[in-house]
Amino acid sequence: MAANHTNHYTTETADTEGDAKSKNMQREIFHAAAFLHHSYVMWYAASYVDVSNTTDHYVRLTFGPLAWRFFSGWTFAMQILFLTLAVLEDSLQLCLSVDMTKLRLQIAKFNNYLFVTFVIPVSLATALVFWTVYAVDRELIFPSSFDPLVGRWLNHGVHTHILLVALLELILNKHSYQSTSLAMRDLGMFLAIYDLIFLYTHFVEGIWLYPIYAAMSTWLERILFMAYGHLSVLGFFFLGKFLNTFLWDGHKKEVLAVDSLAFADNIALNRWIQQQFRSVASEKTGSQSVSSSVIGENRVLHQHQRR
Incomplete structure (x- = not known):
């Protein structure tokens, strides 16, 4: 009878182990594919987006020295950092030494905080605000003068695929939400830093990065639209927290099976x-x-x- 119990336990362990390996492999393939996609987008933009032949002053500035100041660029760079660390963490699972295991756990802890605090809310807000304004009047957010430089696929690579990557990561991997107040503080500081750079660009460089701000006639309208963007970011933090709880806490057995850290x-x-x-x-x-x-x-x- 004891032998039968042992065989039953061994079978359950093998099944659970197989399920965990399958889910781990899915996450690893996803991280590698998303990393390669983002790397290619970044390489293509750096290699083939050339403003030297355009005479449009706004295009020359925004896709030249001011290109890094777009909020979508910050979002994309944040996802590149997250995916790089995710691929590194996945690779370190092959190392069995104590030092490498400790390093992997430290990377996982930092990357978890990076994802829940910044990647999810910023990615969802960027995609929502961009495509909402684009649907109303694309000239207010992504003028047609950009088209010769940025093809449709590159536009989707920066403004649509970031949404898919964030949501798939949320679905494929359980994340831990710790201190909400700490996350709100860090997210608020991030938005404040961007606001300073955004306003500095207007007052010093004499240009609005996004034409919608130039189209607004009063500062009240600009402040309200900026507040709408910020509230979207903060709101998506709580939405990400809700989705993480909904997807994972309701399936505790699956959580145990896919918690790769333990x-x-x-x-x-x-x-x-x-x-x-x-x-x-x-x-x-x-x-x-x-x-x-x-x-x-x-x-x-x-x-x-x-x-």
Whole structure:
């Protein structure tokens, strides 16, 4: 009976391990594919977006020395950082040394905070505001004068695919939301820094990065639109938190199966314990010795499972 219990537990462990490996592989493939996509978009923009032949002063400035000041550019760069660290974390899972494991856990902790605090809210807000204004009048957010430089696919690569990457990461990987007040503080500081650069560009360079601000006749309208953008970012932080809870906390068994930071170590430990007891059992003679080994194995595995 003890042997049957052990076989049943081993089968469940193998099934759960297989499910975890499958989900880990899905996340790794997704991280690698998204990283390659973003890298190609960045390389293409740097190599082929050339403003030297255009006579439009606004285009020459915004796609020249001021290109890095677009909020969508900040969002894209943030996702590049997140994906780079995600791929690095995935790669470090192949290293079994204690130092590499500690490094992987530190990267995972930082990347988790980066994603929940910045990537999700900023990505969703960027896509929402951009495509909402674009649907009303594209000249207010992405003038047709950009088309010779930025093809449709590149526009989607920067303003649409960021939304897909953020949502897929939320679906494929469980994230931890810690201090909301700390996240609000850091997100507020991030938005304040961008506002300073955005307003500096207008007052010093004499140009609005987005034509919609030039089309507004009063500062009240500009402040209200800026507030709408900021509230969208803050609101999407709470939406991301809600979606993470909805997707994961309602499926606790799946969460246990895909928590790569702890589950993989537990599986390895279980496998090592089983191998040790099998080795001991094979060396002993007599049914009593074998039965004692099996009972001891069950007890240790049961205690580890409860932990």
